[in-house]
Amino acid sequence: MPETVEDLYDISIVGGGPVGLFAAFYAGLREMKTKILESLSELGGQLTVLYPEKFIYDVGGFPKIIARDLAKNLMEQGLYFKPAVHLEEQAETLDRVEIESGVVYRIGTDKGKHFTRTVLITAGIGAFAPNKLSVPSAAHFEGKGVYYLVKDKTEFRGKRLLIIGGGDTAVDWALNLKDLAKKVTLIHRREGFRAHEGSLATLMKSEVDVKVFYELKEVRGNEVVEEAVIFDNRDRNETTIPVDVVLINIGYKADIGPLREWGMELENRRIVVNPRMETNLPGVYAAGDIAQPKDSVYLNLIATGFGQATIAVNVAKNYIDPKSRIFPGHSSEMRL
Ligand SMILES: Cc1cc2nc3c(=O)[nH]c(=O)nc-3n(C[C@H](O)[C@H](O)[C@H](O)COP(=O)(O)OP(=O)(O)OC[C@H]3O[C@@H](n4cnc5c(N)ncnc54)[C@H](O)[C@@H]3O)c2cc1C
Structure with a gap:
């Protein structure tokens, strides 16, 4: 018995990061009825969540742009044709189902069902979440002085800041915030840092107070954070x-989770695609960080993802309507 579907989309984009947003723009340009499913509460992917305040230098046309601003521009462009956007909705299942007009895909999420002719997976590194520190008082103050991500660095103006971690994120934030904050202390539990050598050398020469072999024991305060107890793990002093x-930057977990069960060929945590960005499932495409181009190179860069999204959407258009050309024409010759 075919399912009755009220709303059938031409393309559903799983993941509203930079690549998914650019894909949504292209899908709109091709007059495809488009939907974006994003598991987080905001669009922008890694740009918004992991490094909003960092400069990006390698996106064509922008000699230098802050990630947050690039995400904002991408949202403006990606939402230009008014795709349906479902935030806080994680795509969990993918099935081929029969409806009155033929066979389509059904994406099951934690909130409902979405019917679509084609699917473009731009799920990046998967659903990501920062690693948490198992210090009960840190959990108590989370969001009230203890943070795992920096959304708006101006919140740290004139503050006394303790950064925890030894990777690029911790070191970069220490350098980025040192002039804004009143004082920055960085603690790391061992001598060796994972951060880029150049950044580390700059850090060591800076006024940031770097303490190695130190860990966090407790965060104290009344309503807000007032002090932190740290200890030397060699002598427990x-x-x-x-x-x-307190800014905790001890890495993050990323998991493609449910996508693993969708029947696609995978390589490590990525979806294998051919040069047309097609997966082994007909009408299902992947682009951006999640895509592993077969017999080609893997570059997890925004610029690469934009190109892949362009190919995927235009191939999907031709899949739905074989009479349509894959080449979309030049946008400069269109009236938007
Ligand atoms: C610190 C740092 C600095 C970087 N600097 C640069 C740089 O200078 N230049 C550059 O080109 N690249 C840089 N990158 C890499 C760049 O950010 C990525 O290549 C880019 O974000 C990939 O975009 P994407 O859309 O494929 O994936 P993402 O940005 O990861 O977005 C994927 C989205 O999909 C969502 N999602 C995942 N699974 C599901 C699901 N099942 N259902 C619904 N939604 C889902 C996620 O929540 C996420 O929002 C940097 C990365 C980091 C971490």
């Missing part, structure tokens, strides 16, 4: 430092 903000 404790030091109490006055702080307003």
Whole structure:
């Protein structure tokens, strides 16, 4: 018995990061009825969540742009043709189902069902979440002075800041915030850092107070954070430092999770695609960080993802309507 479907989309884009947003723009340009499913509460992917305040230098046409601004521009462009956007909705299942007009895909999410002729997976590194520190008082102050991500660095102006971590994120934030904050202390539990050598050298020469072999024991305060107790893990000696903000940058977990069960050929945590960005499932495409081009190179860069999204959407258009050309024409010759 065919399912009755009220709303059938031409293309459903799983993941509203930079590549998904650019794909949504192209799908609109091709007059495809488009939907974006995004598991987070906001669009922009890694740009918005992981490094909103960093400069990006390698996106064509922008000699230098802050990630947050690039995400904003991408949202403006990606939403230009008014695709349906479902935030906080994680795509969990993919099935081929029969409806009155033929066979289509049904994407099951934690909130409902979405029917679509084609699917473009731009799920990046998967659903990501920062690694948490198992210090009960840090959990207590989360969002009230203890942060895992920086959304708006101006919140740290004039504050006393404790950064925890030894990777690029921790070191980059220490350098980025040192002139804005009143004081920055960075603690790392061992001598070796994973951060880029150049950044580390700059950090060591800067006024940031770097303490190695130190870990966080406790965060104290009344309503807000007032001090942090740190300890030297070689002799357990404790030091109490006055702080307003604790920024924990100890990496993040990324998991493509449910996509693993969709029947696509995978390589490591990525979906294998051919040069047309097609997966082994007909009408299902992948682009951006999640896509592993077969017999080609893997570059997890925004510029690469934009090109892949362009190919995927135009091939999908031709899949739905074989009479349509794959080449979309030049946007400069269109009236938008
Ligand atoms: C610190 C850092 C600095 C970087 N600097 C640069 C740089 O200078 N230049 C450059 O080109 N690249 C840079 N990158 C890489 C760049 O950010 C990525 O290549 C880019 O974000 C990939 O875009 P994407 O849309 O494929 O994936 P993402 O940005 O990862 O977006 C994927 C989206 O899909 C969502 N999602 C995942 N699974 C599901 C699901 N099942 N259902 C619904 N939604 C889902 C996620 O929540 C996410 O929002 C950097 C990355 C990092 C971490």
